[in-house]
Amino acid sequence: SQQGEEDPQALSIQEGENATMNCSYKTSINNLQWYRQNSGRGLVHLILIRSNEREKHSGRLRVTLDTSKKSSSLLITASRAADTASYFCATDEEGAQKLVFGQGTRLTINP
Amino acid sequence: DTEVTQTPKHLVMGMTNKKSLKCEQHMGHRAMYWYKQKAKKPPELMFVYSYEKLSINESVPSRFSPECPNSSLLNLHLHALQPEDSALYLCASSQDSLPEQFFGPGTRLTVL
Numbered sequence: 001s002q003q004g005e006e007d008p009q010a011l012s013i014q015e016g017e018n019a020t021m022n023c024s025y026k027t028s029i030n031n032l033q034w035y036r037q038n039s040g041r042g043l044v045h046l047i048l049i050r051s052n053e054r055e056k057h058s059g060r061l062r063v064t065l066d067t068s069k070k071s072s073s074l075l076i077t078a079s080r081a082a083d084t085a086s087y088f089c090a091t092d093e094e095g096a097q098k099l100v101f102g103q104g105t106r107l108t109i110n111p
Numbered sequence: 112d113t114e115v116t117q118t119p120k121h122l123v124m125g126m127t128n129k130k131s132l133k134c135e136q137h138m139g140h141r142a143m144y145w146y147k148q149k150a151k152k153p154p155e156l157m158f159v160y161s162y163e164k165l166s167i168n169e170s171v172p173s174r175f176s177p178e179c180p181n182s183s184l185l186n187l188h189l190h191a192l193q194p195e196d197s198a199l200y201l202c203a204s205s206q207d208s209l210p211e212q213f214f215g216p217g218t219r220l221t222v223l
Contacts, residue, residue: 031210042115042201042214043154088153092210097142098167099212101153 006089006102014110019076021105023089024069030092032065033099034074037086046074046087079109115215117202123221126192132218134185134202143185144212145177146201154201160185161207192222 005024013019023032031050035043049056049065049072056063062075076083089102115136124130134143142161146154159167160179174196176188185202199219203212 033210035214040199040217040219042117042216043203043212045211045213048211097161098144098156098159099210100156104151104153106151 006087006105008105009103010106010108012108012110013079015079015081017079019079019083019107019109021074021087021107023072023074023102025072025089025091025100025102026070027091027093029067032063032072033090033092034061034063034072035088035090035101037088037104039085043088076107079107081109081111083107084109115202115204115213117200117215117218119218120216121219121221123223124189124192125223126194128192129188129190131189132187132200132202132220134187134215135183136204136213136215137183138204138213139182139206140204140213141182141207142205143179144203144205145185145187146203148199148201148217158187189220192220194222196220197222 007022029051031048033048034046036046037043047058047061047063049063060077065072086104086106088104090099118133144159145157147157148154156169157171158177163179174191178186199217201217202215205212
């Protein structure tokens with residue numbers, strides 16, 4: 001079952017602006033990951049944050065995790081046209097050997 | 112080699128056909144996965160192999176039959192599919208102890 005909810009479902013911004021996507025989940029987790037998928041292609045791992053971490057940075061990406069609210073956010077700063085893609089959060093549930101993906105946010109960066 | 116490859120890229124088949132999807136990785140990963148993804152939806156897990164043994168089957172219909180001949184190769188055999196099985200089929204792999212998964216580009220399957 002897909003436990004993650006993401007919002008917004010779709011986001012359209014101008015190049016250079018920041019993009020923020022949110023993810024909520026329902027069960028206890030070991031960690032939370034964000035993946036990017038370009039249209040009709042495979043997913044690419046972006047960043048992983050562990051359940052005992054609150055914030056993590058990687059280049060233009062900033063991820064936060066609030067386990068009390070069971071939510072995470074992904075911030076992409078100074079967006080580029082190449083950032084146009086779908087973004088999925090994925091949780092690694094405690095005791096389970098699998099990822100559960102959120103519904104995804106479709107991000108469009110307008111030049 | 113940090114790549115997961117999948118063949119074919121596209122596949123069109125009739126409901127009475129038998130076909131196979133192939134996935135290969137040479138990263139030494141011991142966990143491999145099959146996902147199904149419909150348009151504008153997240154990937155849905157189908158099967159997980161760990162150390163070449165099937166460890167998870169997400170109640171997938173028997174017309175889908177996975178096979179893991181060795182630690183680098185994963186197949187998905189297809190037989191008597193339905194039009195609603197048309198989707199992007201993604202393969203992924205991971206180190207057994209780490210959660211990050213590496214995905215292949217997928218096979219776009221159309222069932223007529």
